[in-house]
Amino acid sequence: MSTVSEELRREFGGDIIEPGDEEYAAASGSILASGSPAQVLRPTSVADVQTAVWYAAESGLALSVRGGGHGFQGFGTNDGGVVIDLRALADVEVLDEERQLVRIGGGATWGEVATALTPHGLAISSGDTKGVGVGGLTLTGGIGWKVRKYGLALDNVVAVQVVTADGDVVRASAEEHEDLFWAIRGGGGNFGIVTAFEFQAHRTTDVFFGKITFPAREAKDVLQGWADYQRSAPEEVTSVVALANPMAGGPEAPVEIHVAFDGDDPDLAAEALDPIRRLGTVVEDTVVLTPYADVLEDAPSPPPGLQFVTRSAFVDKESAAELLEVLSDVAASPGSPFLALRSVGGAVSRVPDDATAYAYRQAELVFLTFTGGPAPVVEAARPALDALWDRLSPHVHGAYANFLTSATDDEVAAIYPADTRHRLAAVKRRYDPHNLFAGNHNVRPA
Numbered sequence: 107m108s109t110v111s112e113e114l115r116r117e118f119g120g121d122i123i124e125p126g127d128e129e130y131a132a133a134s135g136s137i138l139a140s141g142s143p144a145q146v147l148r149p150t151s152v153a154d155v156q157t158a159v160w161y162a163a164e165s166g167l168a169l170s171v172r173g174g175g176h177g178f179q180g181f182g183t184n185d186g187g188v189v190i191d192l193r194a195l196a197d198v199e200v201l202d203e204e205r206q207l208v209r210i211g212g213g214a215t216w217g218e219v220a221t222a223l224t225p226h227g228l229a230i231s232s233g234d235t236k237g238v239g240v241g242g243l244t245l246t247g248g249i250g251w252k253v254r255k256y257g258l259a260l261d262n263v264v265a266v267q268v269v270t271a272d273g274d275v276v277r278a279s280a281e282e283h284e285d286l287f288w289a290i291r292g293g294g295g296n297f298g299i300v301t302a303f304e305f306q307a308h309r310t311t312d313v314f315f316g317k318i319t320f321p322a323r324e325a326k327d328v329l330q331g332w333a334d335y336q337r338s339a340p341e342e343v344t345s346v347v348a349l350a351n352p353m354a355g356g357p358e359a360p361v362e363i364h365v366a367f368d369g370d371d372p373d374l375a376a377e378a379l380d381p382i383r384r385l386g387t388v389v390e391d392t393v394v395l396t397p398y399a400d401v402l403e404d405a406p407s408p409p410p411g412l413q414f415v416t417r418s419a420f421v422d423k424e425s426a427a428e429l430l431e432v433l434s435d436v437a438a439s440p441g442s443p444f445l446a447l448r449s450v451g452g453a454v455s456r457v458p459d460d461a462t463a464y465a466y467r468q469a470e471l472v473f474l475t476f477t478g479g480p481a482p483v484v485e486a487a488r489p490a491l492d493a494l495w496d497r498l499s500p501h502v503h504g505a506y507a508n509f510l511t512s513a514t515d516d517e518v519a520a521i522y523p524a525d526t527r528h529r530l531a532a533v534k535r536r537y538d539p540h541n542l543f544a545g546n547h548n549v550r551p552a
Contacts, residue, residue: 111161114157114161117157118147118149118154118157118158118161119149119150119151119153119154120147120148120149120150120151120154120194121146121147121148122145122146122147122148123145123146123147123148124144124145124146125142125144130146133146133148133189133191134146134183134189135183136172136175136176136177136180136181136182136183137174137175137176137182137237137405137407138176138177138178138180138408138414139177139179139180139182139183140183140410141170141180141183141184141185141189142185142186143170143183143184143185143186143187143188143189144167144186144187144188145188145189146188146189146191147161147188147189147190147191148191148193148194149190149192149194149195150194150195151195152195152267152269152275152301155190155192155195155269155299155301156269156273156275158188158190159190159269159270159271159273159299159542160273161188162187162188162190162542163271163272163273163540163542165188167186167187167188168184168185168186168187168188168544168545169184169187169188169189169190169542169543169544169545170182170183170184170187170188170189170190170545171189171190171192171295171299171543171545172189172190172191172192172193172239173192173212173213173215173239173240173241173242174215174216174237174238174239174240174241174242174243175239176235176237176238176239176242176405177242177508178414178416178509178510178511179510179511179512179513179547181242181295181513181545181546184545190299191213192211192212192213192239192241192299192301193213194213195211195212195213195214195301195302196211196213196214196215196218197209197210197211197214198210198211198214198218198219198222198223200223200226200228201304203226203228205306206228206306206307206308206309207264207304207305207306207307208223208228208230208304208305208306208307209302209303209304209305210240210302210303210304210305211240211301211302212240212241212299212300212301212302212303213239213241214239214240215236215237215238215239215240216232216233216235216236216237216238216239216240216243216402217235217236217237217399217402217404219232219240220232220236220398220399220402221399223307223399224397224398224399227309227310228307228308228309228310229252229307229308229310229398229399230256230259230262230305230307230308231248231250231251231252231253231255231256231257231258231259231262231308232244232248232250232259232402233248233249233250233259233402233508234250234251234401234402234403235402235403235404235405236402236403236404236405237404237405238405240259240303241295241300241303242295242508243259243508244259244260244263244303245260245290245291245292245293245294245295245300246260246292246293246294246464246506246507246508246521246547247259247260247292247464247506247507247508248260248508249448249450249472249506249508250344251313251315251344251366251368251398251401252344252366252368253344253448253450253452253453253454254339254341254342254343254344254449254450254451254452254453254454255341255342255344255368255452255453256308256453257452257453257454257456257457258454258464259305260291260292260462260464261291261453261454261457261462262305262306262307262308263290263291263303263304263305263306264279264280264304264305264306265277265278265279265282265287265303265304266278266279266287266290266300266302266303266304267300267301267302267303268286268290268297268298268299268300268301269298269299269301270297270298270537270538271298271537271538271539271540271542271543275301276298276537278290279304285532285533285536286298286533286536286537288461288462288463288529288533289463289529289530289533289534290463291462291463291464292462292463292464292465292526293463293522293530293533293549294507294546294547295543295545295546296530296534296538296543296546296547296548296549297533297534297537297538297543298537298538298543299543310368310398311369311370311398312370312395312396312397312398313366313367313368313369313370313395313396313398313401314365314366314367314369314370314372314375314379314393314394314395314396315365315366315367315393315394315396315401316364316365316391316392316393316394316396317362317363317364317365317390317391317392317393318362318363318365318379318382318383318388318390318391318392318393319360319361319362319363319388319389319390319391320360320361320363320385320386320387320388320389321360321361321386321387321389322349322355322357322358322359322360322361322437322438324361324385324386324387325349325361325433325434325437325438326430326431326434327385327386328361328363328385328386329347329349329361329430329433329434329447330427330430331385331386332345332347332363332382332385333426333427333430333447333470333471335381335382335385336449336451336470337423337451337470339378339381340374340378341452341453342367342368342369342374342378343365343366343367343368343378343379344365344366344368344449345363345364345365345366345382345448345449346363346364346446346447346448346449347361347362347363347364347446347447348361348362348364348444348445348446349361349362349433349437349445349446350436350437350442350443350444350445351444352442352443352444356440356441356442357437357438357439357440357442359437360389360390361386363382363385365379365382365393366401367379367393370395372395375393379393408478411480411481412478412479412480413478413479413480413481413484414476414477414478414484414511415475415476415477415478415484415487415488415491415511416474416475416476416477416509416510416511417474417475417491417495417505417509417510417511418472418473418474418475418505418506418508418509418510419472419473419474419498419502419503419504419505419506419520420466420469420471420472420473420502420503420504420505420506421447421469421470421471421472421473421501421502422468422469422470422503423470425500425501425502426470426471428500428501429471429473429498429501429502432497432498432501433445433447433473436494436497441487441490442490442494443475443476443477443487443490443491443494444475444476444477445473445474445475446473446474446475446476447471447472447473448471448472448473448474449470449471450469450470450471450472451469451470454467455467455468460525460526463522463526463529463530465504465521465522465523465526466503466504466506469504472506472509473498473502474506474509475491475494475495477491503520504520504521504523505517505520505521506521507521507547510547513546513547513548517547518547518548518549521547522549527549528552530549531549531550531551531552532552534549534550534551534552535551535552538551539551
């Protein structure tokens with residue numbers, strides 16, 4: 107029996123999906139989490155989003171907001187509450203081709219954005235997966251394949267349209283609602299529903315992209331050489347190191363350095379990437395000229411029953427050598443989780459530390475561990491995972507929200523240093539005093 111009021115059915119122009127409806131099984135969960143919400147609301151306009159927010163606030167039910175639905179934390183669904191699914195708000199519009207200004211709906215995915223911008227010769231540095239939502243990635247960071255040259259995805263946002271907890275539609279930018287604009291860039295979904303983003307895109311060419319692989323036995327030298335080189339590498343070079351992949355042999359898995367060179371000049375690309383090739387014995391080199399849109403990967407939907415645990419932290423220059431020493435040792439040991447390091451710096455570090463709510467501007471690396479499998483496998487791996495993080499704790503700090511599986515108070519404290527968190531809490535009090543938007547790495551109102 108439907109629990110939706112007649113007023114909502116009158117006022118809401120999108121789809122209302124409830125248990126028993128044909129679409130419910132597909133709509134109830136997100137990509138990495140199952141759920142059983144009371145209603146899934148799919149707005150087709152900003153007015154619909156306003157109505158949905160009003161309904162969620164009046165109902166007293168838990169509220170989840172879904173963009174792409176790829177978040178490890180499962181914020182895009184819940185049990186017994188309301189889900190506002192933005193998938194229909196996915197338009198990508200070039201507002202001003204000369205100024206490279208682009209407007210993107212809050213329900214768009216990065217694959218849709220890349221496809222729409224390619225005919226204009228434009229791009230935005232985003233994540234690495236087509237199906238990931240623009241909103242979820244951008245609101246908490248956005249470390250993409252052009253991060254060292256163009257910064258985080260959120261660094262390229264020039265304005266947002268937000269539906270706040272009281273149903274108002276607000277435009278936030280450097281000139282309007284500046285406090286909200288500061289908070290929204292790193293503060294996640296705490297402050298409202300972003301129905302549209304305005305991005306500063308950039309002119310793009312094809313890029314040199316692929317992986318350069320080295321034997322596992324050379325991990326120590328390769329890791330240290332890679333970190334050393336990233337400090338002087340051209341900002342056109344962004345790279346990710348992956349090692350100890352359980353699906354590729356665990357301790358025997360090769361060290362993979364995935365690289366992107368932002369440019370189509372083969373001589374400049376060779377000059378920039380050859381120092382990486384000289385780090386050890388190259389056993390595979392797949393780097394080729396690639397359309398930027400094709401750099402983004404399809405993310406397969408995992409089969410039911412699998413669990414995932416991701417943890418992340420930032421690494422400063424002073425701690426990098428010690429961290430890499432530990433990782434090369436751990437990677438050679440049976441039972442190691444999947445390990446990955448992403449280079450940042452460059453354009454990210456040139457933004458003032460307090461300019462956005464993304465706080466760790468001066469970090470040299472982002473480190474993460476990934477464990478996945480059936481529940482018994484994941485549980486069996488936890489003691490070794492905890493021991494690894496205990497060992498790493500002197501060499502890392504903070505956390506990157508997009509690479510976390512849960513949202514404990516400790517994790518929120520790691521994402522936001524104390525000064526940032528206090529400032530976010532004050533903004534939260536102004537725009538969401540009753541914490542309607544709590545389905546996230548939640549900052550409670552001051």
